[in-house]
Amino acid sequence: MSFEPKFPGLFTPEQDALPIQDPQPATEKQVRYAQSIALKTGATIPRSASSNRAALSEWIDAHKPKAPGGRFANYPSSKQVAFAERIARIKHREIPRECFQDKVMMSKWIDGNKPR
Known part of the structure; x- marks a missing residue:
């Protein structure tokens, strides 16, 4: 004899699916930043990315200049x-x-001393 727990409605088709929201359009600031990156790097922004906020954000993350390294990076x-x-x-x-x-220490000092 096996024990099978019963959870009514857990795996039945009666459950409604969550509504899928339409993708939000990219903001003007986001588009301007992507265009400045494209001018500097010579990369092209895909048309699909310019109308979708999440896709444009991914493109920006992939193409933005990397933070400088070296002696004074910290x-x-x-x-x-x-x-x-x-x-x-x-x-x-x-x-x-x-x-x-x-x-990082400067940031913590600022956070701890900001006027409220």
């Missing part, structure tokens, strides 16, 4: 440093020296 950007300095002035605090050599 340093915070100038915008990040400027934002942190602005917060430091508002809060009358010093930014730890280590934050200027690690973008």
Whole structure:
């Protein structure tokens, strides 16, 4: 004798399928960014991707320039440093020296000190 659990309605055709939503069109900002990438790299944007937000996002991810590597790759950007300095002035605090050599530490300092 075997035990077979019964879950009514679990595998019956009575269940309605979830509605499939139409793909959303790409945003203007997304299209402009894709066009700038295409101009720089010489790649062509497929027609199907320009009308579908998810497809264009995949194309952008595949063709966007890679982040620069090297000695200063982990340093915070100038915008990040400027934002942190602005917060430091508002809060009358010093930014730890280590934050200027690690973008992750700078980001955590910013998140912990942002004015609310």
